[in-house]
Each structure stands twice: as C-alpha cells, then as structure tokens.
Amino acid sequence: MPGMVAKHHNPAIIAMAQRLEQRGLTPKAIVGASMRKLVHLIYGVLKSGQPFKAEIPMAGLEVQEGI
Numbered sequence: 001m002p003g004m005v006a007k008h009h010n011p012a013i014i015a016m017a018q019r020l021e022q023r024g025l026t027p028k029a030i031v032g033a034s035m036r037k038l039v040h041l042i043y044g045v046l047k048s049g050q051p052f053k054a055e056i057p058m059a060g061l062e063v064q065e066g067i
Helices: 002-009 011-022 027-048
Strands: none
Touching: 002 011, 002 027, 011 027
C-alpha cells in the first residue's frame, strides 16, 4: 500500500513511475519499483538525519532522461 500511495503523491516516485510506464512495465512491477524507491528514500532520510526534500531525488532526472 505505501508504494501505491507514494505513486500518487510523491513527486519523485510519480516521475519514476511515469518513466517505467513509458518503457512498458506492468503495473505490479511499477508498484514494486515504487516500494523499492520509497525504501531508499526512507533510508536516506534516516541515515542523514535531515527531513525529506523532493528536490534532491529530482535533481538528476534531466540528465537521466537520455539514458
């Protein structure tokens, strides 16, 4: 459920889900990738001790679009 909610409300995960959908992944695979991304974001917040900032995971997306 957290992966599905994040897919609708978290801007970083929304962008990732849209990219995966364009590549033809199934909806269940996109939810699984969303859960994994969410876990990575949570770990980064816990490790750094700083609050979540949506700009940080979105910063490199312009570079990654060509990949």
